[in-house]
Amino acid sequence: MTPPRIELKSSPHMKQASSVEQIMRNVVLALLPVCAFAVYHFGLSALALLATTTLACLLTEQFLNRLSGRASTLGDYSAVITGLLLALTLPPAFPLWMAALSGVVAIALGKALFGGLGFNPFNPALIGRAFAAAAFPEAASTWTQAGLPERFSEFLPSTLALPFTSPASVDAYTAATPLAQWKFDEVHGALLPLFTGMTPGSLGETSALIIALGGLYLIARGMLDWRIPAAVLGGAAATAGVFYLLDPGHYPTPLFVLFSGGLMLGAVFMASDLSTSPVTSAGIWIYGLLIGFLAVIIRFFGGLPEGVMYAILLGNAAVPLIERYTQPRPYGRRGRRRAS
Amino acid sequence: MGWLSFLHGLTFPRGVRPPGLKEETRDLPIRRLEFAPRMVLPLDQHYGPPARPLVTRHQEVVRGEPIAAAGDVYAVPIHAPVTGVIEGIELMPTARGPKTEAILLRTTPGDSQHVRWADPRDLRRCSAEELLTAIQQAGIVGQGGAAFPTHRKLAVPDGFTVDTLVINGCECEPYLTADHRTMIEHSAEVIAGIRLVMRAVTAAKTVIGVEDDKPEAIAALRAQLSAADPIEVVALQSKYPQGSEKMLIKALLGREVPSGGFPYHVGVVVNNVGTMAQVGQLVPRGQGLIERVITVAGPGVERPGNYRVPIGTPLRYLLEQVGYPSADPSRIILGGPMMGNTVSALDVPITKGVSGVVILPEREALEVGPRIQPCIRCGNCLGACPVGLNPAELARLAAAREYEAMAEQYHLNDCFECGCCSFVCPSNIPLVQYFRIAKSLNRERMS
Incomplete structure (x- = not known):
């Protein structure tokens, strides 16, 4: 009988099956119904907003990781959570270019600046939201009616405002x-x-x-x-x-x-x-x-x-x-x- | 949840619930194996000074005969586990690391497993002190793992009184079922041992704590007791590290041993059920501790079970008898997987303090990838630490090399290295390993 190769480690030799990825993945899972309801409620504009902030957060995280020579941290899902949460705090008619910029600020100034996940003192999504409130006070506090009949076929006009332009008036829809x-x-x-x-x-x-x-x-x-x-x-x-x-x-x-x-x-x-x-x-x-x-x-x-x-x-x-x-x-x- | 504990039985605050993994061996009766051809008996296999050899090369000894005397009044003697011939006294590897002197004993082939040597005394007339001496001469040390001489643990310093003897039947480590089988198959000896020890420490009552995943053991012990007995068997929630004496005292009696103190500071002495079985079996007959029950288990062990193994049996021989897995690489752990130590060589012998051998193929040892990630401040470690420390903050200080602050402000020295923090950490941070290093660096600085 050949003896096994012996592994020397210090105790404990067992580990609970939990990981950062698993926790974060489940938070995303718990957020999905909230997002789905928002889309049902506000239509295409909400969907575009969720996609924009999430993408902005993921790209910013990846870019900054590259820049600082760190391994990719996209797999820990925390940037997805920041993106989804940021979108969930924004009004449905919020212009996408403003949302994207807020997402960049959330990850860059809210998280990466402090050293990444676990080192940030403030909730990154709320840093992004605070930036939005300060930089775009009007868009960040203009709400539209829920359940508009044409919500699944048309964007709210302000959603697609060109970058660095103020959005078209949404007076017709405001509530x-x-x-x-x-x-x-x-x-x-x-x-x-x-x-x-x-x-x-x-x-x-x-x-x-x-x-x-x-x-x-x-x-x-x-x-x-x-x-x-x-x-x-x-x-x-x-x-x-x-x-x-x-x-x-x-x-x-x-x-x-x-x-x-x-x-x-x-x-x-x-x-x-x-x-x-x-x-x-x-x-x-x-x-x-x-x-x-x-x-x-x-x-x-x-x-x-x-x-x-x-x-x-x-x-x-x-x-x-x-x-x-x-x-x-x-x-x-x-x-x-x-x-x- | 603490305030719901009346629904589930008693326990201590926090801690973790690892999987029990005891199914494979819990119903298997204790068995014996053939004697190994050569036994290795380290002179230093218990707390305190090493034993002094009483034998010389080529001397013949019978099974049970003393072959080394206690190093001092606090230490214990060693008895021959088999009938055979002394091959010599040489430096041999031990599980603790450095080579130490050990008596080598060649087993006489074909000899029976009968114990040939005894020095009985009339225990009915013994004083408490004479009982302690009898326990010492039986070579008994704590069977739970610490190998602390039992008579010394029972000798309560002047000025302290003990009102309660606490017996540890928790066996909260995964895989291990040796105490479970001992409580079922040797309940009479366990209770006999308890009665002797109660006299030795003059305790008025005894509480035996057994985790509620061992209902058969609880029933077997209760069957030995009458209503008038001052001995009570209490079912505890199954939780790790309940077998740690300070946690057990908290769970059973609600008392907290002061930091840096001993159980007798709160009127308690704690002993393991395995130790009580040894006392109950050996002390009335005047025999020495020459074998013990150990669990051999783990994924891939061909014949897992509980074995009554002579002290000094080489680990390699034991593993050959039970058939170890050829998975590559494996951890071979003496004790349980939560607090046991891996061995570096199969030449080490089973000593008096080894409660089990658990073999974990490397892929089973860690259920998730070992990649260490930054602390996400989830706080799971604070919710797990039975001592109530702040492992997250301790780890932050360890990373900053602030070892003194760890000890002075965050009570590093109260950590008894149970490993609950490392067990729960989702970032795979080796917390308890950091703390061991910090402690040893602090010790170096102090000396």
């Missing part, structure tokens, strides 16, 4: 989001359309139900920490609840706050971004509650109707500090000695 209606017209929208998604808004801001289902899938697969969405939504509901109790005539109900705008998408898919959220147990709760609180304060008192993007970016910025003060207590330290 206010439920949040804007509340903020500027004091109209309290009905809840059910918010939940099922038949409202104007950004691509991914519409159906709380489909987003929640995607989140539940990831939680069931152990790839999303349920505490982050729970803390964000809990923090937002609690903050909104206090205001609602103080002045029910003016402030919307906590349920309206939860299901409107980008809060659900932000709580499930953005605040929970692994690289930019805390790893400590107490830190996760503080971070989530902080984001929920900030989102509602910005919505209620800010100049724009939505505040989830800045709330998450501020939450990201607070992560190192939060982690510093929430380190876990090791076994047998500061522990209760047995009373004898």
Whole structure:
């Protein structure tokens, strides 16, 4: 009998079958129904927007990897997630050239600048979205009606605006989001359309139900920490609840706050971004509650109707500090000695 | 989920749930093999100073006879595992690495497996101290893997009292079923050993922790006990590393051993079921520890099972008897796959602390590609670390060579190297391996 060639390694000699690719692939999978609903909802323009941002993110990532001589990281799917999430935060009529530029900024300044996946302090998709809001304020805050009959045969006119031109007016199609209606017209929208998604808004801001289902899938697969969405939504509901109790005539109900705008998408898919959220147990709760609180304060008192993007970016910025003060207590330290 | 534990049985916080992989051997009774033609008995096979040889070249010895005396009062003697002739005392390779002195014993062919030597004493009149001496003279060391002399573990320092004896029947390592079979087939000896040890440490009660994937073992132990016995068998959730004594104490009693402390600091002494079976079997007869039960398993092992193997049996001989896989390359692991060590040569012998031999073809050892990717801060390692450390931050500091900060600010020295962090890391970062290196560099700096 020939003895086998012996391999010398240190323990552990077994490994859980999980990988970065697998986690990211499942996040993409959970995002697909949200994207599909956006396309159903807003038609060709939404599809073009999703394709444009994703392609822009992938190409930017590949180009920067080449430039810095690193192996390709496209296979880890993180650039796909950034691309899809960026598109989901944009209005359906957002011009494609602006979307592509935002995608480049998301990857180049939001991620690659810091050293790539795992080193970025801010959610790259939200860096791209913040750039879009700053550079193209009008296009980034013009929403169109949902479910237009010709949505599968025609683009919204502004979608195909030539690069570096301002888009054609979409006045014929514009509509206010439920949040804007509340903020500027004091109209309290009905809840059910918010939940099922038949409202104007950004691509991914519409159906709380489909987003929640995607989140539940990831939680069931152990790839999303349920505490982050729970803390964000809990923090937002609690903050909104206090205001609602103080002045029910003016402030919307906590349920309206939860299901409107980008809060659900932000709580499930953005605040929970692994690289930019805390790893400590107490830190996760503080971070989530902080984001929920900030989102509602910005919505209620800010100049724009939505505040989830800045709330998450501020939450990201607070992560190192939060982690510093929430380190876990090791076994047998500061522990209760047995009373004898 | 901690607050749901009443639904699933007790356990400690965090940890991991590797696949059990025990199906292949859990129902196979313990068997014996033919004696190896030559036994190799390292003088240094337990914690403490090496044993002093009592034999010379060409001397004939009978199975069970002492052939080396304890190095000091804290160490244990070594007994002849077979009847045979001493070939000499030479430097031999060991699993720990450097060559050490070992007694070489040529087995007399055709001899029976009967134990010829005994030095019984009347245990009913023994004091606690005399019981400890009897356990020492039986050459018993911890059978769970640490090979720490049992009498020394049971000798609680002045000023401390022990109220509870905790017995470890977890066997949380994948593949291993030796303790499982011991609890089923030798439950009477296990309980007899526990009764002796309770007298030796003057503990009022005993709690035996067995994971709930071993219902037959739990039933077999309970069948040995009456309602009035101060001995309780508790089913624990199946989770790794529950067999680590500090985790077991937390799971069973809710007590935490202070950092850097010992179980007796919280009124506990912990022993393995295999050790108790040895005490229960050997101490009343006045015999020495000359064999132990080990699991031999892993993909491709032709005759996996639990074998009662004489101490000193060369690994090569054992593997020839069970038929090892020819897959190339393989890891040959002494102990379990989570915490065991790979051997560098098949010439090393089975010693008193070896609980199993697991052979993993390389493709089975890692289920995903070993490419190391950057940390994505998923936090899985924090959710797995049974000690409650922050492995992600420790790894970041290790990469920055901040070894002192690892120890001083992030409690590196509380890490007992269970490997849960490396097990769960989706980026394949060898976390526990980094920590071992950091610890040894810190030790070098200190000395």
